[in-house]
Amino acid sequence: MFKKKNCPTSNSQKNATNAYQKGYDQAVKDYKALEPFRKYPQRIINVTNKFIKGKMHALRDYVDGYEDAKQQLSQN
DSSP, X not given: OOOOOOOOHHHHHHXXXXXXXXXXXXXXXXXXXXXXXXXXXXXXXXXXXXXXXXXXXXXXXXXXXXXXXXXXXXXX
C-alpha cells in the first residue's frame, strides 16, 4: 500500500544542515523585524531525542541554529 522511502545518509546530513540554517535564518528574520526571540524547550527536545533514538534530529538542529543566531545577534 505505502512505499517506504529510502533516506541515504548524505541526504540526512543535508536535511540536518537545512534545518540548522532554517533556524538560524528565522532568528535573523525575527531580529530584523524587531520581534522578540522565541523560546524553545531545548532541554526537553534533547532528552526526548535521546529516548526516541535521534528521530527528532531535524527539530534539534533547527533549535540549535536559532539559538546560535540568537546569541550572536544579542552580542551586537
